[in-house]
Structure formats: C-alpha cells, structure tokens
Amino acid sequence: MDPRLAIDGGPPAKTTPNFPMYPGGGEIGADEKKEVLEALERGYIFRYYGPREFPSKVAALEAALCDRMGSTYALATNSCTSSLISALVACGVGPGDEVIVPAYTYWSSASAVLMARAVPILAEVDDSLTMDPRGIEGLINRRTRAIMPVHMRGAPCDMDPVMSAARRHGLAVIEDNAQACGGSYRGETLGTFGDCGCFSLQYYKIITSGEGGALVTDDEGLYLKAQSCHDSAACWRPDRFAPARFPGELFAGYDFRMCEVTGAMGLAQMRRLDGLLERMRSRKARILSGIRDVEGLRLRRLNDPDGDTGICVIFFVPERDVTRRFVEALRAEGVAASVLYDPEVGDWHVYAHWGHLMDRVTPTREGCPFTCPYRGAPPPEYSRDMCPRSLDWLGRAVHIDVPPGMTDDDCDMIADAVRKVAGAYL
Ligand SMILES: *Cc1c(COP(=O)(O)O)cnc(C)c1O
Secondary structure, three states: OOOHHHHHOOOOOOOOOOOOOOHHHHOOOOHHHHHHHHHOOOOOOOOOOHHHOOEEEEEHHHHHHHHOOOOOOOEEOOOOHHHHHHHHHOOOOOOEEEEEEEEEEOOOOHHHHHHHEEEEEEEEEEOOOEOOOOOOOOHHOOOEEEEEOOOOOOOOOOOOHHHHHHHHHHHHEEEEOOOOOOOOEEEEEOOOOOOEEEOOOOOOOOOOOOOEEEEEEHHHHHHHHHHHHHHHOOOOOOOOOOOOOOOOOOOOOOOOOOOOOHHHHHHHHHHHHHHHHHHHHHHHHHHHHHHOOOOOOEEEEOOOHHOOOOOOEEEEEOHHHHHHHHHHHHHOOOOEEEOOOOOOOOOEEEEEHHHHOOOOOOOOOOOOOOOOHOOOOOOOOOOOOOHHHHHHHHHHHEEEEOOOOOOHHHHHHHHHHHHHHHHHHH
C-alpha cells in the first residue's frame, strides 16, 4: 500500500462519501411529514386558544420532553436562546447581576444573559471542553446570580462540582443543553440538574424542527414565570384577560411561542432521538477503538463517557501549529475534520471571536447592562486573551462529526486516516 498522505499525492484513506450530519442526524422522513400535514390540515396552527377539538402538537411535544427528560414541566419556545432568556428571567436574573458562562459555547449563551440585562462572566473550559469547575469559585462575588453550564459538543459538563458551588453560594443554575439533547451525567438526564434546562431544535442540532427550543424545570413557580416571559399576551392562562392570580404572575414578556407546525415536527423528531443516539454512540465507539492508542493523540476527556451523545470525536494534538495541517491532511484523506479555534477564522463558539462582547457593544448609548448602576462596580473587563487555557485546548483540538448513518467501513476508514496522518505529523 502507498503510505504517502493524500495531501502529498498518495491515495486517500477514506474513499466513501461523507454522510450529512444535519438535519436531525440527516433524517427528515415520513413521520415528520405526517405530523406536519396533520397540523396543517387542521387549518389552525396557533398553539393557544382557538378551536379545541384537537390536542395541541406543541403540548404533545412538551409532554414527550417531560417524559424523556424526567422533568415535571416543559415549555416549548421558538429557540434555545429564547428559552435561556425565559429561564434567566424566571430565575430573577436581571440588572446588576452576573452570570458565569463558559468561554467555549455558542455565543447565544452569553447573548441571552445580556438580553436578560445581566452580564456574562467568562469561565475557562478544561480538557473536556466544558466549564472547568475548579475555576468557578474564583469568579463568584456578591453580584453573581447564576451559573450557566453548557454541555458542549454532545458531552456533559461536570455537574457535581458545578451544583455544589452553586448551592454553597445560593446561585441559580441554568443548563444550556442545546448540543447534548438526550445525554446524561452519572445516570441523570442533562437539563434536569439545574433550576432550568434549555434545549434547541434549531437546524444544526441532534434533533430539529428548523427553529425551536424548550426549557424544562421541576419548579412550578419558575415554569409559570417562564410562561409569562415567553408570551406577552398571557395566552397560556386559563383566562388570558383575568387579573394576575398571584403577585408577579403577569409582567411584560416577549413572544417566544412555538407554533403547531414546529411542534408537530419536533414531536416526530423526539421519537427519533434515542435511535439516533444509539447509532452515533456505536459509530463513535468504533472510531475511538481504532485511534485510542495512537501515539501523540490525546482524546477529549469526558466527564461521563456513558452520558456522551456521540455526536463527534475530538482529540488534541501536542502543538498548536500542527492542528491546521493535521486537519487539512485529514480532509485530503476524505475525512470531514475541522479545527475548533483559529484566531484568523470567525466562529461564534469561541469567546475570543465575540468582538461585540470584548468591546462591550450595546444597542443603546448608555451602555446597559455593562454600565448598570445596580452593579455597584465598574463595567466588567473582557479581552481576547482572558481565558488562555481554553484557547490552548481549543487551538489544539481536531473535530470530526459522527453522523448516525455511517457504516462500519466509514468508521474504520476514518480511524485509518487519523492513524496515517498522526504517523506522519506527530
Ligand atoms: C445552538 C445553540 C444555542 C442557541 O440555540 P437556538 O435554538 O439557535 O437559539 C445555544 N447554546 C448552544 C450551546 C448552542 O449550540
């Protein structure tokens, strides 16, 4: 066999086409069409009031979420970002407050905090690429109100130390579980550890309804407040025009409601979730078994390997300047690999690219919420090098998607390609 790398003119290790990772693991099929058509044929696609002869698809999606996640309440919204905002508002986060957010997450985790008029404080991630719990205590002060752990790239954040830090300091916990729907940590479903857990049904997620989201909680008070936040018309109440049934029930909210078409699609996708997870996990296990002992590679550490959703394989190379070459060589071998951080290439998942946060840009002149007088302190300082350990891990990370449709051969060829490139470059 010709041992030359494909990038140097040798034969590629992977000769099969790459499966799409999205939508919803590559699968929108008959069940989605049936559910959506059913919603359309009713001729009434608003979630609330109106003709009541049909059970709401959105309510059915919420019931499916409660059932699968093991939570008492679920509230469907139009995005994970709007769920995060609703959760923050429900938890009483607002002007003057700080919320701890990891340096590696999709930007909207931080954006949601700002839209709730609080400020995000960035926490380093460790070699699991989720919030390093050892760094949390040092970020807590009298303004800290909540922690937002993010189960990034399909894998659980280290929830035990996060929860104990939160309890010690009386902080709310809002889990951003947009990327690890169906994952778990020590036997418990992600999204159910904190006060609220938020999910995304946006296109680039494990399951999708194009756009959409949900929050889950066991706390009735938080659920009611999140409902108020997500629907300024109070449609969710038995009588939307009745006065508040208890103090604080009604306040100025947004319109984050989900419509019946989206609910129908989400419902069909929920039924696929466990099948997708099973396939991705078995595909990932097969790839890992082929690369586990490759010298020079260090696999991403998992806080609970059993709770990983299996959406991707991530490993670290020893030196930052090898990462890009390694990824380019893998791509030439036919593997859809990518880097996680390149200072030259924009990416909304790494804080150093959040220029408008670094510069504290706001839509209004007075600079709210950074300059909020309730802070009782100068605005928080941000800089591109403030989380160097996160940038070091991310800068040495090689990422490979694990679409559930991959065959055994695909997995073996990916492992061959990684071994081949590692043999040449490390
Ligand atoms: C996608 C994503 C979001 C936002 O989800 P939307 O439904 O698009 O609002 C939030 N956090 C993380 C970690 C994400 O990946």
